[in-house]
Amino acid sequence: MxxxxxxxxxxxxxxxxxxxxxxxxxxxxxxxxxxxxxxxxxxxxxxxxxxxxxxxxxxxxxxxxxxxxxxxxxxxxxxxxxxxxxxxxxxxxxxxxxxxxxxxxxxxxxxxxxxxxxxxxxxxxxxxxxxxxxxxxxxxxxxxxxxxxxxxxxxxxxxxxxxxxxxMPEGPQYYPEDQIVDHPERFVISEIVREKLLHYTQEEIPHSLAVEILSVSNRENKDLIDVEGVIYVERESQKKIVIGKKGNLLKKIGKEARQDIERLLGSHIYLDLWVKEKKDWRNKERFLKDLGY
Known part of the structure; x- marks a missing residue:
């Protein structure tokens, strides 16, 4: 059974x-x-x-x-x-x-x-x-x-x-054996980036962060996947903190996220991350829907 x-x-x-x-x-x-x-x-x-x-x-x-x-x-x-x-x-x-x-x-x-x-x-x-x-x-x-x-x-x-x-009751196999999560690839990648952000930021900043993956595409004739994403914050001061002095924090976040994404996808990754200010995004219904909430 x-x-x-x-x-x-x-x-x-x-x-x-x-x-x-x-x-x-x-x-x-x-x-x-x-x-x-x-x-x-x-x-x-x-x-x-x-x-x-x-x-x-x-x-x-x-x-x-x-x-x-x-x-x-x-x-x-x-x-x-x-x-x-x-x-x-x-x-x-x-x-x-x-x-x-x-x-x-x-x-x-x-x-x-x-x-x-x-x-x-x-x-x-x-x-x-x-x-x-x-x-x-x-x-x-x-x-x-x-x-x-x-x-x-x-x-x-x-x-x-x-x-x-x-x-558990007697029932069917709802998902294929090789599937372990129901969300699309872009969502999992965005969560990996957000995890690194949570690790390196403090106080209110972690709750003010959102990540959107804009594109995931294979580079022609190369074993390389291009990933482009945006990190949203609510204030300009938070944007400066996430980027860090001379961009050092953003580079560190990108490097650690890229390593995890490569393990996930089994391929070399070029990860391009941008940081944008989106005031009070947690209260914007349309923006929340765009992010999948």
Whole structure:
């Protein structure tokens, strides 16, 4: 019997959802960062077992929105909760229970699908503390099962994955075996560039950044792919920071992104990045749609 189904991965920003999905898939398909709200889009990531296919829905971290982009991110999460075969609620076990955790659990109040409570980052905290936090969460809702894992190191992840496979109904193979993400190539490339930007920028700048890949084209008669992209910021001062002194930061970001893109595409890359100011882009409905939000 072949089983298949959809698993929504939800949780607060920076709880380790994307790290967990990357570990399950055995390669990096969604970006990670220590900055909150790294994931902005709902991304379907495909895991193929020997007799199963699990489609993980990587969602933006659940948070109270402060602008239109934030509202779209929250709506993306809420849509992902409907008609799922299972949900994974990923909790950072290394930090104290807070209002944000309760806000996430409120979103689960009318869900009938199995909910797996995943206490992540147990490599950063002792087990007694992790279990105490889990017990407090269980007073707010009743999970189908609880796992204590480290998405970074892989502790107990295989046991979690096996349980998820057992929860899936009999069903078809939704995606080809060689497909691991449902988004087009340009989206994945733009996310790689944004990950490098998140790593090298601080304070409000990471949340004010957007990346658009304008073109990906093979250069004639050469083993070379030309990639052209634009990095959008909201203020002129942010543009100067992203470019850096004598363009050094932009060059560093471009170099590291190019290396990851080459691994992704299996070809040499010429990456051309520009930085443009787009005031208050997070509140511009038409611009958000153009970016795919």
């Amino acid at each position: 072949f089983s298949s189904g959809f698993v929504s991965v939800i949780g607060r920003p920076n709880s380790g959802k994307s790290t967990l999905i990357n570990y399950i898939l055995g390669q990096k398909v969604v970006i990670t960062s220590d900055k909150a709200q790294t994931t902005r889009n709902q991304i379907q990531c495909i895991y193929n077992g020997s007799n199963s296919q699990l489609v993980f829905i990587d969602t933006p971290g659940v948070h109270k929105p402060k602008h239109r982009l934030g509202e779209k991110m929250l709506k993306s999460v809420e849509r992902s909760l409907n008609e799922m075969d299972a949900l994974m609620l990923v909790i950072d076990a290394s930090v104290a229970l807070g209002k944000g955790d309760k806000f996430v659990i409120e979103k689960l109040s009318n869900i009938s699908s199995p909910i797996i409570l995943v206490m992540n980052k147990i490599d950063l905290v002792d087990m007694e503390t992790a279990k105490e936090k889990a017990d407090k969460l269980k007073q707010l809702f009743k999970p189908t099962k609880t796992y204590y894992i480290s998405a970074l190191k892989g502790d107990n992840v295989q046991d979690l994955l096996k349980d998820l496979e057992n929860l």
